[in-house]
Amino acid sequence: MNSALEKQLNLLDYALASLWRRRLKNSSVLVVFTAVIFLVASFHLVTTALTETAGAVLRQTPEIVIQKMSAGRQEAIPVAYGEQLSRLFGIKKIVPRVWGYYFDEPFQANYTVLGVDPAAMPMGEHLVQTLLAGAWPGSAANQAVVGGAIRELLALSVAPPTVEDDFPDHSLFALHRPDRSLKLLSTVGVFRDETALLTADLIAMSLADARDLFQIPADLATDLCVYVHNPAEITNLARKIAAILPDTRVLTRPQIEQTYRVVFGWRSGFAAVCLLAALAAFVILAWDKASGLSPEERREIAILKILGWETADLLLVRCWEALIVALLAFVAGCTLAWLHVVFFEAALFRPVLVGWSVIHPPFALTPRIEVKDLLLLFVLTVLPYLAATVIPTWRGAVVPAEDALNG
Amino acid sequence: MSMNAQLVIEGVGKVYRVDEQTLAAVREVSLTVKRGEMVAVIGHSGSGKTTLLSMIGGIARPDSGRVLFNGRDIHTMNSDQLADYRCDKVGFMFQFASLLPMLTARENLLLPAAFGRSRGKPDGRAEQKAAELLALVGLGDRLAAYPAQLSGGQQRRVAIARAFMNDPELILADEPTGDLDEETEQDILRIFREYNRQGTTFVVVTHNRQLAASQDNPRVVRMKQGLLQEEIGPA
Ligand SMILES: Nc1ncnc2c1ncn2[C@@H]1O[C@H](COP(=O)(O)OP(=O)(O)OP(=O)(O)O)[C@@H](O)[C@H]1O
Numbered sequence A: 001m002n003s004a005l006e007k008q009l010n011l012l013d014y015a016l017a018s019l020w021r022r023r024l025k026n027s028s029v030l031v032v033f034t035a036v037i038f039l040v041a042s043f044h045l046v047t048t049a050l051t052e053t054a055g056a057v058l059r060q061t062p063e064i065v066i067q068k069m070s071a072g073r074q075e076a077i078p079v080a081y082g083e084q085l086s087r088l089f090g091i092k093k094i095v096p097r098v099w100g101y102y103f104d105e106p107f108q109a110n111y112t113v114l115g116v117d118p119a120a121m122p123m124g125e126h127l128v129q130t131l132l133a134g135a136w137p138g139s140a141a142n143q144a145v146v147g148g149a150i151r152e153l154l155a156l157s158v159a160p161p162t163v164e165d166d167f168p169d170h171s172l173f174a175l176h177r178p179d180r181s182l183k184l185l186s187t188v189g190v191f192r193d194e195t196a197l198l199t200a201d202l203i204a205m206s207l208a209d210a211r212d213l214f215q216i217p218a219d220l221a222t223d224l225c226v227y228v229h230n231p232a233e234i235t236n237l238a239r240k241i242a243a244i245l246p247d248t249r250v251l252t253r254p255q256i257e258q259t260y261r262v263v264f265g266w267r268s269g270f271a272a273v274c275l276l277a278a279l280a281a282f283v284i285l286a287w288d289k290a291s292g293l294s295p296e297e298r299r300e301i302a303i304l305k306i307l308g309w310e311t312a313d314l315l316l317v318r319c320w321e322a323l324i325v326a327l328l329a330f331v332a333g334c335t336l337a338w339l340h341v342v343f344f345e346a347a348l349f350r351p352v353l354v355g356w357s358v359i360h361p362p363f364a365l366t367p368r369i370e371v372k373d374l375l376l377l378f379v380l381t382v383l384p385y386l387a388a389t390v391i392p393t394w395r396g397a398v399v400p401a402e403d404a405l406n407g
Numbered sequence B: 001m002s003m004n005a006q007l008v009i010e011g012v013g014k015v016y017r018v019d020e021q022t023l024a025a026v027r028e029v030s031l032t033v034k035r036g037e038m039v040a041v042i043g044h045s046g047s048g049k050t051t052l053l054s055m056i057g058g059i060a061r062p063d064s065g066r067v068l069f070n071g072r073d074i075h076t077m078n079s080d081q082l083a084d085y086r087c088d089k090v091g092f093m094f095q096f097a098s099l100l101p102m103l104t105a106r107e108n109l110l111l112p113a114a115f116g117r118s119r120g121k122p123d124g125r126a127e128q129k130a131a132e133l134l135a136l137v138g139l140g141d142r143l144a145a146y147p148a149q150l151s152g153g154q155q156r157r158v159a160i161a162r163a164f165m166n167d168p169e170l171i172l173a174d175e176p177t178g179d180l181d182e183e184t185e186q187d188i189l190r191i192f193r194e195y196n197r198q199g200t201t202f203v204v205v206t207h208n209r210q211l212a213a214s215q216d217n218p219r220v221v222r223m224k225q226g227l228l229q230e231e232i233g234p235a
């Protein structure tokens, strides 16, 4: 075998023996190091996954939403308002939407009910991509698509939308109209877990069914969605709409995204600061631990020097030691983070990042691991540790070896 | 300088500074050692014996004077060359315990062999050599023992064996038999004499007059308050 390689193997061997000898100290460093990497990696995975999920969902939302305001509160908007905008250039389509909140007494749960007419939406055929199973409600009445959390809560199964029999099965559930009468709905689809951030508690149905459930007259809707030809014109169009319909509030998608980002960004920023503090504490700890070479370590360095070891060899051993600890911690920390995010739904971070009240039901995160993220994490964690352990040895290795001679 | 002067020490001095005080541990010492010679260094405690040895071994740097090994001033070498000198040319026996506690006796012996730049080793040769040397000092059955599992004298013998690992031209031994019983001491001295007969040069610090006196070619030098004086060998 090549002698340079042979030498590295010997040094590695020595490093392992040395690690084992100080296993108590090293395993405590390993545990702390792993925990820090675990936290940082989990946090990173969660924020990227959330940002992506949110972005994907928001892309489906209409460019402009018009809500009727009365005395500073939102109220139902006449569908006819849309006709007043027909002379505006650049509008692709105006689609009425009915939505509201429904409190399910027996389960003490809040649902969001959304009534839309996919056929009327410009990208309507794409909506089926948000479904895990089943189909979007067709023209038939009393069909619904539910979010994963509701499906679980009500133990619903998905009925094939084509089969139309009145035989009650597990796809059926009932909601109360305001007059306490029951409205029976058949589950024809379930939303994908990836969209759970917005759909977990959602029940989507046709516009007519939603009006029926909330008992809203056919000429009214909750709001009007405006789809435009040119996204660059959104703000401009919104201003014109507001001028034509003075009693409305006009929301644009950039505004909605902005609001969302501000809230989310603040939360993640706060968490990031906490994590950076933890990271800094670790670096200081590692530095402190490593820079004070113990007398025993100084002696070891001195003896090895007298036996003819070069300073470079001493540094290499230290490098190997630090690298082994750091890589172990890195791999363990990243693996734990992945498990934490994917299988435990980021249990540690959910309260901080999304807030209990915003999203109560479980939602699945599908983080993507990117090489550049791993590299960044590596640079942020492993390199400081390497520096913190190797530099003191280097300083120790340049001091004379006589110390070992006098006992 | 004669052809067979292996080690030439010229006016070497070493001053230690502790706080404001200075202490001349070695003063203007000159000594020439021929290849294959055995020199015993005696002297009171604190007279500068260890300090002198460390300057010969390239461990401590002298404040004045030169140390020539085979005609080359070792203290003008760069640190890598010096490391090679310590590794290849010199076998150093410490006055005090010098085994690494996390390694077995066998691994402690492999330390000088395993990591030198020029060595391409642990083929079986170094392993075998380590086993032979440990057997030579009577520890053939304690290869896998850790220093903590060995007696003080046994640890001392491991350290003695280690100094021979790289077949050094020069052995620097600092009271090598200090804590050995008389019988073991005789064994060790026999080993020294055997190596010496084959050409290895020895500079041995000892309080034991007998070591110096019992040599075939006794040469004894005495350190006294940092100064060195040649003793006339007792016949
Ligand atoms: N690293 C050091 N720093 C300061 N003073 C030192 C150092 N090493 C040795 N000395 C001093 O130098 C003098 C010579 O020390 P040295 O160790 O060479 O003596 P020695 O002859 O080996 O003694 P012993 O027989 O007790 O081992 C002593 O007075 C000692 O206190």
Ligand SMILES: [Mg+2]
Pocket (backbone or CB within 6 Å): B049, B050, B051, B095, B174
């Ligand atoms: Mg001494």
